[in-house]
Amino acid sequence: MTEPTHGIVLGGGWAGMLAAHVLARHVERVTVVERDVLPDGPRHRKGSPQGRHVHVLWSSGARIVDTLLPGMIDQLLDAGARRIGFHQDLVTLTSHGWQHRFPPRQYALMCTRPFLDWKVRDRVLATGRITVRQRSEILDLIGDAKRVTGVRVRDMDTGAGETLEADLVVDSSGRGSRLRHWLSALEVPPLEEDIVDAGIAYATRVYQGPPGAAAGFPAVNVAADHRLREPGRFGVVYPQEDGTWMVTLSCTRGAGLPTHDDEFLPYARTLRHPLVADLIALAKPLTSVAVSRVGANRRLYPERLDIWPEGLLVLGDALAAFNPIYGHGMSSAARAAAALDTELQRSGIAGGTTHRAQQAISATVDDPWVMAASKDVEYVNCRMNTTDPRLTGGAVARQRFSDLIADRSIRSSAVCDVVTDVISLTAPQSELASSRFLSLMQKDRVLPELTEPPLTADELALVDLSPRSTVGAGGS
Template sequence: MTDRTAVVLGGSLAGLLAARALAPFTDRVVVVERDVLPAGPEPRKGLPQARHVHHLWSGGARALEELLPGTVERLVSAGVRRVPVTTDMVALSPRGWYRRWAESAFTLTGSRDLVDWVVRERVLADERIELVTGTEAVGLLGSDRAVTGVRLRALGTGAEHVRTAGLVVDATGRGSRMPDWLARLGLPAAGFREVDSGIAYASRMFRAPAETVRAGFPIVTLQASPRDGRPGRGGVLMPIEDGRWLVTLHGSRGGEPGSADDDFLRYAREELDHPVIADLLAGAEPLTGVSVTRTTANRRHFYERARDWPENLAVLGDALCALNPVYGHGMSVAAQGALAVRDVLRRRGWGSPGLARSLQRAVSRPARAAWELSTGADVFYPGATEHGPGLRDRLAHAYVDRLLYTATGNGRIARRVTDVTSLERGAEVLLTPGVLLGALVGPLRPQLTRPPLTTDELKAAGVL
């Protein structure tokens, strides 16, 4: 790694944050992106999932702030909301309504287009970082022992050229071709697993009632869960910038929402476990048609376990671990993975022997935490895996189910669950003696029988 140039493949959030993490240790970071990126907070061709609900959990927001100080403030000033959890969240879990406890974590909510634009502006302000658009990577240079660069192709002309690098980072998302590229270098396949709940998403943008914008309005979420062999169905109403509500409905195999505009409200009212989202949308104005996505499987490449791993190569973001978007962990894992890259380089230094393997192991830690959260639930959907849940899955699921039930009426347990969900802390906090005892005792307050919306919130939405 005498070459102090890094090439990052992919200019979405994971790639941009990786570039930011690398910049202090290099002479130059080149970000290679297929799309021509918009100049403002606008849609881009290669990110169709941007039309659905996104949010950045506080565990990811803190990582983002470490990499780019002042970015959270910049996001909020641009219109992104900082939502205290569970204070401003109305959530129906499979075991009942959560109470709106005092803040224990937070989430940042806004359109994906806005979040990406703010981060992109801040990252590209660094003169050490160069963005090359309209270009795709078609292969790696080097051998099974060390990667020395990439082969690139201009999409407009088809012309190919090579770019050497001291480090290549793959952040190309779900479409990553890294398994094929490694095979061409003569490397054995790394481990891979897929857990596909079969969930499909349907989303639509609404103009929120004016009073809800002035007063602020909570996130409303109905969580899906497979029960008694029936499809899981859920939905999220998320207030975002410019006085809008972004609403995503989702259902697993046999219960998927459709793409017809006139079926959206019907699904929200008749198919979900509670009609609260449909009730709220009755006073909102549709701004778009319905957008549908079916690419939601959890996919994990275990590159950190590979017997042989070449120097000068790292894989992160969705190219390493793509998660079911319903849990909202993708952006947070990308930020935490980029922060892990920075920390390893600070500790080890550019060009140190075995650096690539250290990087790969480090970025896999936040991916592993989110993977266990996502697949721990999704493995129970019919057809999610070839053999279904094992004994370990069933035992863990039974304990988590008990915690969710306890959290409906115990604020301390609810905070511990939120600590893990927000990626602030690892799942080991759920196994401390105090949490185990709390789960044994169960909820300390009676379960709520209706959504915990205040009278003022219901009036602002036009429901009362």
């Protein structure tokens, strides 16, 4: 009698849960190995420190999640998550000035990360076909350079080690993945790695906004201007599922960051426009400041190895992690899960298929990688160790073109539509070089520059904000 096929997923975070869900469609048993106890509610946990900061799930990722778990997005919206239409429901000072609030083309889901993870995890595990080994730490892969046959884990309560055998192992253990180390122990040649690190850091507090805030006040975003050749400072006020505001202030290397509660508001006043600070001043703080300094773009290239061990895949942040400001990590992981599903449908988990599946998964991270990394190299003090020719050559011409697009996109509706499709990962980055887009850049009607935040009188009244305090945008 043959053994039931077994898939093991390393890490029970966002990518791990989506990968486990996909695997359960193609193998008979799935085990998720996770260091934490996964909470049965919207609670923080040690292995997901990013959960204390703002998260948006772009519509591209949301659509994939909804395909894998039908009705999931409505369920999240019914439970309070906010659907923010880009750009109707968002007031943004971009590097190039205030964005006109064109009718929405794409959207982003806004809610706390513990809430999102919990709701999705609950649905994934409800099928009953996935076992989670909590409080278990991954130690090593077992097998050899040609084939991975399982993992060695350690029970964190008893200290006991155990070997788990599997037909397929998926590494989704996040930014801290030890994959390179595990592979070198199997004598697999070193994986190539690119790093582009603008030194991003986040500081976040949760606030109770004024009573009207939950009833339709837009999300607010004030960005840095990379052209100033000084460290960048950013601030956002994003609505959450429980009616609160999450305020995240962030910066690139050298701009400092508020680490104490009493520094938070003064720091917000140093952004390019006072809108974020004005909103904070109207709200009541509910939490102390939480700080995170994990934001480099980092990418591995398993697809470049001539020999990749059968029975092993890597996805999520373990494969490629991005500067979080672009909000691409979760959607990128969802794209990888969808690619895994397609490959497993095509070839199953039979021998000889893993390298191709890994190539398909790796292809999904290229657009978010190049989008984030090519923007970050423009910030002063950015450190990089990359051989990607798109980041190392032709920087001036590339930046001039991308500045032109950014300038047009905030004032021209059809251009903005295409750009929004690309930044939401709905359309490929190559769309921005298409003749259709270049023609739009020349022909589309360009609206006048906005000199102040495009908030309506009704919106200002919702939060009791005086129009005068928001006049005088710093955008150019």
